[in-house]
Amino acid sequence: MAGAMTGIKVLDFSQIVSGPMAACMLADQGADVIKIEAPTGDPVRAFGPGKGNMSATFITVNRGKRGLALDLKKPESAAIVAALIGWADVLIENFRPGAMERLGYGPARCAEINPQLIYASVSGFGPDGPYRNIRVYDPAVQAVSGIAATQLDAAGHPSLVGSLMADKLTALTAAQAITAALFARERSGVAQQVAVSMLDAAIAFNWPEAMYNHSFLDEPPAPVPNYSDLARLWPARDGQVAIGVLQDAEFVALCAAIERPDLAADPRFTRAADRAVYRDDWLPAVAAEIASRDVDTLMAAFIATGAVGGRVNTRANVGDDPQVRHNHSIAEIDHGALGRVRSPIAPAQFSATPSHAPRPAPGLGEHSRAILRELGQSATDIDALIAAGVVIAASH
Structure with missing residues (x-):
């Protein structure tokens, strides 16, 4: 064809x-x-x-x-x-x-x-x-x-x-x-x-996110943390994972995945803007829960709850990732x-x-x-x- x-x-x-x-x-x-x-x-x-x-x-x-x-x-x-x-x-x-x-x-x-x-x-x-x-x-x-x-x-x-x-x-x-x-x-x-x-x-x-604090020229809003300051990898018991909580529903799903619904219910963390303000109050708890679990357990929980998450693959094992194999990416x-x-x-x-x-x-x-x-x-x-x-x- x-x-x-x-x-x-x-x-x-x-x-x-x-x-x-x-x-x-x-x-x-x-x-x-x-x-x-x-x-x-x-x-x-x-x-x-x-x-x-x-x-x-x-x-x-x-x-x-x-x-x-x-x-x-x-x-x-x-x-x-x-x-x-x-x-x-x-x-x-x-x-x-x-x-x-x-x-x-x-x-x-x-x-x-x-x-x-x-x-x-x-x-x-x-x-x-x-x-x-x-x-x-x-x-x-x-x-x-x-x-x-x-x-x-x-x-x-x-x-x-x-x-x-x-x-x-x-x-x-x-x-x-x-x-x-x-x-x-x-x-x-x-x-x-x-x-x-x-x-x-x-x-x-x-430009889109890496330069967002340098876009407005007339009466610019107050700067917010750079995206690169917010992005990080999270140590698990036997590796690392990436997560994302940009949207409120994603934070709820993450909290379900790590079995901490109390964090999602806390009024300080229900909105993205507030989570940015109070990040020092929820980040350590999330980090501790992730660190207590192995990567396979976390991935299974992310899949079950629809949370944003991915295992950190080494260069050598990218081809062994289940989704990479499913996609026939290589x-x-x-x-x-x-x-x-x-x-x-x-x-x-x-x-x-x-x-x-x-x-x-x-x-x-x-x-x-x-x-x-x-x-x-x-x-x-x-x-x-x-x-x-x-x-x-x-x-x-």
Whole structure:
């Protein structure tokens, strides 16, 4: 059955995580994605544990794509790239500002080749401005965007989220924006450029609750405790759990789960605003009850009462969580010589146009010959390009 993006052709020049993950989402949904790599390969091939030139991270953010290894600095590559631009519906790049123009494939030139091309550019801090020439990785964006300031350590100092938060939320933003641009093109016939900066995406992602004390400008209300000050994990007898009591009914359910209906009946705690004021009067009691129970007992009680709660899984046992198993959230990919590889499923489920099950990521130049044949190159021409170092192809 066709996916939601079946028939859409994507040319992915991007590397590391933000751009490749956006293109991967489109591939999961059925798009034909060709990943262009330099002869040395995407640097993330060597990021973290791997086999050969395939790291676990590379596989996860490049699965389901076809791979063409091409030296863009060699003039013989120009005709190949032009043909691919003419083939594509979408081009994705995340080089430093100006790099694509220097290579000869900026938005204006690509629009000349293919007026219907959606040209998606992902940058770190934006295409211009005082930080334009700074090389950008996730920690720098977490720092500037305020995300680090919401993650205070025990001493009250900003710290980093231990994940490529800015990269991945930028990928989500870019994938949605590309889809919106394709929808607009479908209705109007007009293609356009889509520009997403990691900084803007991170600020927008961080803002709703992490910056709520900095939203009102005119006669601002009195500040309330930051959300990050209220969020915590709760030690149980054999692990930790997370709970939530934003709504009054959730507090009632929690009190039922820990067998303390008296707390729910206390008039000081019946409303969320009052619970914030009197938090030192109910928090210790809730903490003591949670600490006296094991995690399985707490989870059973949360399920029975409809309370907000979740066990704190280690990285190693996420896949063993009952709900994760029920959802089939993690799939196994048969990756040939690499053996089996685990990868998350595409999280959006479509009733009529299902996403692909996770598929292998391309080896460096794995599909170079096949792609060039599709572009009309003869076997002799392909061999000459490979001999000249313009194209890298997997052995056959």
